[in-house]
Amino acid sequence: xxxxxxxxxxxxxxxxxxxxxxxxxxxxxxxxxxxxxxxxxxxxxxxxxxxxxxxxxxxxxxxxxxxxxxxxxxxxxxxxxxxxxxxxxxxxxxxxxxxxxxxxxxxxxxxxxxxxxxxxxxxxxxxxxxxxxxxxxxxxxxxxxxxxxxxxxxxxxxxxxxxxxxxxxxxxxxxxxxxxxxxxxxxxxxxxxxxxxxxxxxxxxxxxxxxxxxxxxxxxxxxxxxxxxxxxxxxxxxxxxxxxxxxxxxxxxxxxxxxxxxxxxxxxxxxxxxxxxxxxxxxxxxxxxxxxxxxxxxxxxxxxxxxxxxxxxxxxxxxxxxxxxxxxxxxxxxxxxxxxxxxxxxxxxxxxxxxxxxxxxxxxxxxxxxxxxxxxxxxxxxxxxxxxxxxxxxxxxxxxxxxxxxxxxxxxxxxxxxxxxxxxxxxxxxxxxxxxxxxxxxxxxxxxxxxxxxxxxxxxxxxxxxxxxxxxxxxxxxxxxxxxxxxxxxxxxxxxxxxxxxxxxxxxxxxxxxxxxxxxxxxxxxxxxxxxxxxxxxxxxxxxxxxxxxxxxxxxxxxxxxxxxxxxxxxxxxxxxxxxxxxxxxxxxxxxxxxxxxxxxxxxxxxxxxxxxxxxxxxxxxxxxxxxxxxxxxxxxxxxxxxxxxxxxxxxxxxxxxxxxxxxxxxxxxxxxxxxxxxxxxxxxxxxxxxxxxxxxxxxxxxxxxxxx
Numbered sequence: 001x002x003x004x005x006x007x008x009x010x011x012x013x014x015x016x017x018x019x020x021x022x023x024x025x026x027x028x029x030x031x032x033x034x035x036x037x038x039x040x041x042x043x044x045x046x047x048x049x050x051x052x053x054x055x056x057x058x059x060x061x062x063x064x065x066x067x068x069x070x071x072x073x074x075x076x077x078x079x080x081x082x083x084x085x086x087x088x089x090x091x092x093x094x095x096x097x098x099x100x101x102x103x104x105x106x107x108x109x110x111x112x113x114x115x116x117x118x119x120x121x122x123x124x125x126x127x128x129x130x131x132x133x134x135x136x137x138x139x140x141x142x143x144x145x146x147x148x149x150x151x152x153x154x155x156x157x158x159x160x161x162x163x164x165x166x167x168x169x170x171x172x173x174x175x176x177x178x179x180x181x182x183x184x185x186x187x188x189x190x191x192x193x194x195x196x197x198x199x200x201x202x203x204x205x206x207x208x209x210x211x212x213x214x215x216x217x218x219x220x221x222x223x224x225x226x227x228x229x230x231x232x233x234x235x236x237x238x239x240x241x242x243x244x245x246x247x248x249x250x251x252x253x254x255x256x257x258x259x260x261x262x263x264x265x266x267x268x269x270x271x272x273x274x275x276x277x278x279x280x281x282x283x284x285x286x287x288x289x290x291x292x293x294x295x296x297x298x299x300x301x302x303x304x305x306x307x308x309x310x311x312x313x314x315x316x317x318x319x320x321x322x323x324x325x326x327x328x329x330x331x332x333x334x335x336x337x338x339x340x341x342x343x344x345x346x347x348x349x350x351x352x353x354x355x356x357x358x359x360x361x362x363x364x365x366x367x368x369x370x371x372x373x374x375x376x377x378x379x380x381x382x383x384x385x386x387x388x389x390x391x392x393x394x395x396x397x398x399x400x401x402x403x404x405x406x407x408x409x410x411x412x413x414x415x416x417x418x419x420x421x422x423x424x425x426x427x428x429x430x431x432x433x434x435x436x437x438x439x440x441x442x443x444x445x446x447x448x449x450x451x452x453x454x455x456x457x458x459x460x461x462x463x464x465x466x467x468x469x470x471x472x473x474x475x476x477x478x479x480x481x482x483x484x485x486x487x488x489x490x491x492x493x494x495x496x497x498x499x500x501x502x503x504x505x506x507x508x509x510x511x512x513x514x515x516x517x518x519x520x521x522x523x524x525x526x527x528x529x530x531x532x533x534x535x536x537x538x539x540x541x542x543x544x545x546x547x548x549x550x551x552x553x554x555x556x557x558x559x560x561x562x563x564x565x566x567x568x569x570x571x572x573x574x575x576x577x578x579x580x581x582x583x584x585x586x587x588x589x590x591x592x593x594x595x596x597x598x599x600x601x602x603x604x605x606x607x608x609x610x611x612x613x614x615x616x617x618x619x620x621x622x623x624x625x626x627x628x629x630x631x632x633x634x635x636x637x638x639x640x641x642x643x644x645x646x647x648x649x650x651x652x653x654x655x656x657x658x659x660x661x662x663x664x665x666x667x668x669x670x671x672x673x674x675x676x677x678x679x680x681x682x683x684x685x686x687x688x689x690x691x692x693x694x695x696x697x698x699x700x701x702x703x704x705x706x707x708x709x
Contacts, residue, residue: 177214
């Protein structure tokens with residue numbers, strides 16, 4: 001059988017003298033061989049030829065190059081493993097923050113003033129466990145650090161791991177410094193041990209002073225974490241990475257705020273509790289039935305003196321033209337009352353019961369100025385507290401009842417307002433209802449002092465006050481500006497607070513003629529369209545309902561004694577600075593635009609008839625207040641509650657730019673509509689301030705158009 005050369009040729013080494021000769025037909029193979037030119041076979045060109053030539057030039061054999069290729073394969077495998085470890089570490093960071101948030105939410109969600117050793121231990125243990133978990137992640141990745149810059153996501157992830165470790169370390173240090181004070185407050189076998197210890201505020205200050213070095217160390221660690229946060233290169237990172245870094249930023253703010261309060265705590269307690277000398281406080285008892293920008297008309301006022309953690313003197317009085325004693329009338333010309341506000345015949349009183357500020361610290365500063373310049377008792381005062389009717393009802397409910405012997409009545413949370421307005425309507429004399437209110441407030445203060453010796457009743461009162469503070473029915477401002485920072489961080493200040501790159505809304509009513517605000521229902525609808533250039537088109541609708549079924553059962557609504565039946569109001573609408581009005585209701589003759597507290601505002605006035613309703617609508621524009629990063633956009637909104645209100649129902653509708661979709665929302669949205677553009681709807685209860693955060697995503701072609709590519 002013949003073997004064809006085409007099927008049997010062999011690639012011989014160069015220089016061979018043999019070649020196979022074609023066999024005759026029928027032979028079994030070559031009988032002899034003769035030298036013949038070697039037949040060349042074209043080889044497939046191998047990839048990496050240049051690389052092989054370089055290896056050959058340096059005398060590296062194929063075997064060695066194979067080893068190098070193997071090492072490269074291992075490197076690729078290592079990168080894959082490294083990426084998996086990084087992803088796992090990211091998951092660990094997010095899980096760690098989630099766990100800490102869960103613990104904090106559980107403690108804060110209790111909505112009581114009580115603190116237990118278990119709460120503290122849970123938080124401390126949670127921080128310790130999270131720190132250990134992060135340490136494990138750091139150790140697993142330590143050999144991979146040289147490759148950190150291989151990808152933006154990897155770089156940011158590794159930096160975030162370091163930041164998370166610094167934050168948990170600072171939290172652990174802070175809690176260690178707080179431990180002596182916590183154990184002092186919650187220890188003791190006797191039922192009244194904690195109360196006695198709280199009254200002994202000087203000991204609490206001493207224990208906080210012991211932890212001061214720990215608080216300072218925690219602040220150093222927080223500063224280091226902030227420095228790392230500020231330089232995180234998130235521009236090219238993925239959304240998951242960006243959101244994780246923002247969670248780290250939020251956690252930094254939370255820990256930093258708490259530590260800041262603790263650093264200032266000894267000075268704050270010394271002042272508030274009168275531990276380094278008597279401290280005098282002015283009390284503004286405002287009537288939220290007659291609403292004003294920062295809570296209500298100032299119908300009564302009081303003062304109290306604190307010494308060593310106890311109220312040792314106090315008094316209340318009706319607010320009249322000479323109580324408290326006013327400053328010289330010509331000093332009123334220095335107040336700078338805006339042209340859109342009530343123009344008093346005697347401007348000096350605008351500083352006392354006529355504040356135009358929705359920002360309580362500004363109202364408190366004017367009240368202190370008025371009181372101190374009138375040379376009143378205990379002036380100058382060390383701070384101001386504001387209480388509205390809701391706050392006193394909360395405290396009355398905690399006390400159960402208060403006996404007022406001189407009036408022969410028992411006062412409860414349920415009958416308090418009825419008694420006040422009956423006395424206003426039917427008693428003789430100069431403003432007797434104010435004297436009654438002053439008397440009941442004085443008795444509440446006295447009974448509160450007695451109740452503080454009973455741990456159970458004292459806890460009920462503290463819980464009532466905590467609720468009142470959270471809902472802006474109680475607000476605090478100190479004469480010491482350095483300590484007001486701590487008051488603000490605690491959320492007790494009632495200040496108007498804006499943040500960069502945030503939209504802002506606050507709607508403020510001022511009752512101009514009666515006491516009907518308990519019977520007036522106010523709802524807000526806020527429609528926002530996000531434009532491609534970052535600006536906002538807005539429409540705000542404020543709807544008022546003044547139903548007879550509420551008003552007829554409200555002791556404050558009585559045109560014979562308490563002002564005309566219709567509700568007349570001046571409304572202030574606050575938005576981001578440099579906003580501009582587009583359209584206002586045609587039946588409102590004088591909407592005035594202005595600036596106050598670095599915010600834009602429009603002010604106007606109108607009437608809501610009894611047993612009727614009214615809608616007023618404003619269209620306006622705001623400058624760039626939403627952000628775009630890569631293919632994602634972010635819109636954030638702060639809605640602040642007006643002090644003295646129960647809490648409005650608010651509907652927010654956000655129209656996203658074209659060809660986008662929602663990625664994430666906090667709080668969760670109520671519903672969405674896809675009407676050529678996505679509309680996201682929220683239904684909120686404004687019992688406290690609301691912070692809204694919405695993330696959405698653009699299609700790639702939209703990103704290219706926006707970037708001009």
